[in-house]
Amino acid sequence: MKALVFEKSGIDNLKLTEYKTPEINSHDVLIKVKMIGVNPVDYITVNSLSVSPIPHIPGVEFAGIVEKVGEHVNSVSPGDRVTIYGRLFDGNCDMCMIGYETLCRNGGRIGVNTNGGMAEYISVEEKYVFKLPEDYSWELGSSMTVAGLTAYHALKEANLRPGETLVVFGASGNTGQFAVQLGKKFGAKVIAISRKSWLKDFGADLIVNYEEAEEKIRDFTKGKMADVVIDSLGEQFWEKGLSILGVKGRIITFGTLTGSEVKINLSKLYNMHQTILGTNRGNRKDFVELLDLCKDCKLKVWRTFSLEEGKEALNSLQDKNRDGRIMIKIY
Ligand SMILES: [Zn+2]
The missing domain is CATH 3.40.50.720 (NAD(P)-binding Rossmann-like Domain)
Structure with missing residues (x-):
């Protein structure tokens, strides 16, 4: 698959390249990414090396179509339009126990502590994948993970x-x-x-x-x-x-x-x-409530780039004339 990848920190090191399409385990979902919301977090990620794995694919906000599911996955099926809850959590610590996955003691972020969505495909565990209600555009759906939540x-x-x-x-x-x-x-x-x-x-x-x-x-x-x-x-x-x-x-x-x-x-x-x-992002319960609440939400998009233009997309976060969101669309 094609993916935006960096091996050394710095925006100039971000390159569109061939990357091995991820494998899925029995509890995983393979998502064909359709839309990515470009986030300041991505800019910081590309300029930092406290990320994993390296070489790294950034991208904390995205939405797409389920391509394939592992044998134990039952909440989504191939063809479903989905977005992700992007805070990594173990489900076992005291914060997870009170429904604060966003404060998980062993937490992290998809796109920072794992590869992210600036690629044609991404594999994520089922617990992070949520079906998009019908009315959602790709732009709005991919904005729920960080901006909305x-x-x-x-x-x-x-x-x-x-x-x-x-x-x-x-x-x-x-x-x-x-x-x-x-x-x-x-x-x-x-x-x-x-x-x-x-x-x-x-x-x-x-x-x-x-x-x-x-x-x-x-x-x-x-x-x-x-x-x-x-x-x-x-x-x-x-x-x-x-x-x-x-x-x-x-x-x-x-x-x-x-x-x-x-x-x-x-x-x-x-x-x-x-x-x-x-506050810091939000919990899974919030995410479910938000997906329902935000069906009629609007989104002001300023510019949409292709995956090939990933570097320009990230750089345009600093543009003084910026007027709304920056998206990367996978055609
Ligand atoms: Zn936890």
């Missing part, structure tokens, strides 16, 4: 309630698009910090730019400010995030693209009963 799990962990105000930084980004739409499904009023007017079609009640955020949010909430703030970008937005957080507010972080060192005023934090919440 991370947003959904974060909102659940923050206990976002109907009528509350949710503010999303990076609202046009991979997770941001889903945070906005899912926030509406939770019954919240959603404010997107962005310059992209298309977020209105995704349900945003208010779109404000970064500079005016504090003032506009104060007006919108009549001084109460935000109940939940999502800052998936890290350091650069942290101070602003705290400045718009109201009493009993929860600020969520699950990404540090702009840095991870921040300051906190503890007296403000306790006087306002605020919570800082870290």
Whole structure:
């Protein structure tokens, strides 16, 4: 099969090459990959060597068609359209026992600690494979694994309630698009910090730019400010995030693209009963709920590349004109 492979870290070492088509064991599913969502995690993976195996195929988010199943597989059959739950878990540790596969003590990630989906085929254990509901496009289906699940799990962990105000930084980004739409499904009023007017079609009640955020949010909430703030970008937005957080507010972080060192005023934090919440992807139960909940979710795709153009696809994550998701389609 053809696959994007690197042997030494660095994006220039990523090459489309022939790779042995994976074998399947009795509990495995062979998936013919149709669509890959290009994720910042992939960029980090290609630039790192703490991955396995080497040579390595990256790709944490993908969807495809079941090609072949092992003899003990019964939840999917050849021809089914599927996506994957991408956190590796053992099912035996204390975190798995309470349904927190995302925190498995022996965990990892498909595409980082195993080969990923930037290939014509991938073999994964049945427990990671989920049938896509009918209405799902390949683009949307492949976005559930990281973008959709991370947003959904974060909102659940923050206990976002109907009528509350949710503010999303990076609202046009991979997770941001889903945070906005899912926030509406939770019954919240959603404010997107962005310059992209298309977020209105995704349900945003208010779109404000970064500079005016504090003032506009104060007006919108009549001084109460935000109940939940999502800052998936890290350091650069942290101070602003705290400045718009109201009493009993929860600020969520699950990404540090702009840095991870921040300051906190503890007296403000306790006087306002605020919570800082870290989350990381999500659990299998969340994934099943999400697949059902997100049937009518939209996805803004900016550019679609072929597998041959893998390097350009990854590099375009840094493009300043980026306006939505970057996909790799296997034709
Ligand atoms: Zn575990």
